[in-house]
Amino acid sequence: MLILKLMFKNAFRSKLRSTLTILGLTLAIIAFGFLRTVVEAWYAGVEASSASRLVTRNAISLIFPLPIAYKEKIRQIEGVEMVSYGQWFGGIYIDQKNFFANFAIEPESYLKLYPEYIIQDEHKKAFMKDRKGAVVGQKLVERFGWKIGDNITLKGTIYPGNWEFILLGIYKGKDKTTDESQFFFHWDYLNENLKKTAPSRADHAGFYLVGVKDPRFAVPVSEKIDKQFKNSLAETLTETERAFQLSFIYMTEAILVVIQIVSLIVILIILAVVANTMAMSVRERLPEFAVLKSLGVGGWRISLLIFGESLVITSIGCILGILLTFPAAKAFAAEMSNYFPVFIITQETIYLDIAISFLIGIIAAIFPTIRAIRVQIAESLMRVR
Amino acid sequence: MALELKYLKSKKQMDFKKKFIEIRDIYKSYRRGNLIIPVLENISFDIVEGEFLALMGPSGSGKSTLLNLIAGIDKPDSGVISIQGVDITTLSETELAHWRASNVGFIFQFYNLIPVLTAFENIELPLLLTGLSKQERHEHVILALKIVNLEDRMHHFPGQLSGGQQQRVAIARAFVTDPTILVADEPTGDLDRVSAEDVLELMTRLNFELGKTIIMVTHDPKAAKKARQIQYLEKGIMHAHPQIDV
Ligand SMILES: Nc1ncnc2c1ncn2[C@@H]1O[C@H](COP(=O)(O)OP(=O)(O)OP(=O)(O)O)[C@@H](O)[C@H]1O
Numbered sequence A: 001m002l003i004l005k006l007m008f009k010n011a012f013r014s015k016l017r018s019t020l021t022i023l024g025l026t027l028a029i030i031a032f033g034f035l036r037t038v039v040e041a042w043y044a045g046v047e048a049s050s051a052s053r054l055v056t057r058n059a060i061s062l063i064f065p066l067p068i069a070y071k072e073k074i075r076q077i078e079g080v081e082m083v084s085y086g087q088w089f090g091g092i093y094i095d096q097k098n099f100f101a102n103f104a105i106e107p108e109s110y111l112k113l114y115p116e117y118i119i120q121d122e123h124k125k126a127f128m129k130d131r132k133g134a135v136v137g138q139k140l141v142e143r144f145g146w147k148i149g150d151n152i153t154l155k156g157t158i159y160p161g162n163w164e165f166i167l168l169g170i171y172k173g174k175d176k177t178t179d180e181s182q183f184f185f186h187w188d189y190l191n192e193n194l195k196k197t198a199p200s201r202a203d204h205a206g207f208y209l210v211g212v213k214d215p216r217f218a219v220p221v222s223e224k225i226d227k228q229f230k231n232s233l234a235e236t237l238t239e240t241e242r243a244f245q246l247s248f249i250y251m252t253e254a255i256l257v258v259i260q261i262v263s264l265i266v267i268l269i270i271l272a273v274v275a276n277t278m279a280m281s282v283r284e285r286l287p288e289f290a291v292l293k294s295l296g297v298g299g300w301r302i303s304l305l306i307f308g309e310s311l312v313i314t315s316i317g318c319i320l321g322i323l324l325t326f327p328a329a330k331a332f333a334a335e336m337s338n339y340f341p342v343f344i345i346t347q348e349t350i351y352l353d354i355a356i357s358f359l360i361g362i363i364a365a366i367f368p369t370i371r372a373i374r375v376q377i378a379e380s381l382m383r384v385r
Numbered sequence B: 001m002a003l004e005l006k007y008l009k010s011k012k013q014m015d016f017k018k019k020f021i022e023i024r025d026i027y028k029s030y031r032r033g034n035l036i037i038p039v040l041e042n043i044s045f046d047i048v049e050g051e052f053l054a055l056m057g058p059s060g061s062g063k064s065t066l067l068n069l070i071a072g073i074d075k076p077d078s079g080v081i082s083i084q085g086v087d088i089t090t091l092s093e094t095e096l097a098h099w100r101a102s103n104v105g106f107i108f109q110f111y112n113l114i115p116v117l118t119a120f121e122n123i124e125l126p127l128l129l130t131g132l133s134k135q136e137r138h139e140h141v142i143l144a145l146k147i148v149n150l151e152d153r154m155h156h157f158p159g160q161l162s163g164g165q166q167q168r169v170a171i172a173r174a175f176v177t178d179p180t181i182l183v184a185d186e187p188t189g190d191l192d193r194v195s196a197e198d199v200l201e202l203m204t205r206l207n208f209e210l211g212k213t214i215i216m217v218t219h220d221p222k223a224a225k226k227a228r229q230i231q232y233l234e235k236g237i238m239h240a241h242p243q244i245d246v
């Protein structure tokens, strides 16, 4: 017990130094947790995506649509369970900075393919019936303070004009990784309009969403789809929804790598800081370790003292860091929800925080411990003050 | 009290003629670069049980070096140091550490107490290695505090004590485990006259009343006079009388 007490007291011998070290570690833990969560948020779409859903798009580029006639052809391919389609609308709500994803979709099949969007039955029915209806994620509804029955106007960018919608349904995600900040409306509504205003653009879908009977055959099915449209006017590229999401992420992979390198650097810096603190702390007290040795205190007890002291410092920093990560992330998520609809500190991040702090505590104590154990009693006590 | 009885018994059993510490043909030199500096040359003498020996001599004569050899924190180049029949020059580092823990109590010039522990805790520290129960440890510490007359200061930290009081706590820490020998390197070197008197009186009591064998290095003739015997170390050789005036 006295050894434990000594350990704790030693950790705060130099209050300023220990406090600053702990503060540094706290900040490092917050930074690390943050950066990791940013990376996770980036991948959240992938996580939420299903391997049993395929996305078929124009082989040239996502911005070129596909004829609506493809729907039936895809549906007839072996292994295909259900086909839906949609179109990125790119509408703006009042101001550009209010960015959110909005799609024109075929409602019935689309919602069937996304069982993770949970909507009350009566809302769903109302939405299906009304062409001007829209279904919106819970988060987005909260962000703009909308209620069921509200009229919402989006300004078209790809499709010019003001587009009026009525909010008829709100969906909630089945779990935390589901994106609750999207806006869906009837593809028919868009198409009818286009028929009148820009007939050449009508009867096209931006992408097809394909549900396969057995996720194990997702790859052969996607190959069959692409083969079907080979040498046609609009060739297709079909991939799993996961791969589709990843293709977005790969574009930003470089940034993600940089973020991860920065996380690593943050950890290395704080390791250096803690190691320096421990080295200074032990060096100042070498005569004391010599006294302990003269009393017969052995190597493992001296190790316990120094490793313990180091771990006391890193544990406090770690706990503070973890506790502060949550409010910080919450504030960040509220601010940035347009860009990171899913921004959640995962359990894994917390475990990593703990593991890193523990490792830093251990590594920082190794060399000071060796030094303390090797201290010569005669030299450090009889000679120097 | 158990410890008290043990002290009394050890005093009764004391045999002043029995060879307790035998030092034979000790050579010790230090190397500084290519230079070999001989410090101790062919030192031989005995110390009987219950002795209170003062080691005097000019600065640099090797007093501390000799004391360190006897205390087992340094090794001679050659020679034998036999303590209660154990030649400590043949022990390994670990064996030596164990031997020190149960046989040697150290008193340093600068007290070297742990500043974040109270007087009580500082004295308790060496007892943690003995396997005594908390209750037994408590009794031993209280007894040691009584002997050094600092019971009323037991919850004070070293920084709240005078130099003399700190040295008395350090002495209590040195003898609380009932070691075979107490070694002190200039224990009064950093103290004023009055505190030094106190400390010396305490050491004399430890020797006379409790029968502790003490080896003390000192520059102070007044301190040396308190000892039963004085030896002079000059130019690496032991003398019963000073060769030059110290
Ligand atoms: N670790 C060492 N390395 C090199 N030389 C040393 C070492 N320890 C002691 N010496 C040398 O050995 C000689 C004896 O030193 P020692 O400390 O034993 O003298 P001392 O009699 O205790 O002196 P003082 O009265 O000043 O304490 C000195 O010349 C000293 O410089």
Ligand SMILES: [Mg+2]
Pocket: B063, B064, B065, B185, B217
């Ligand atoms: Mg000396």
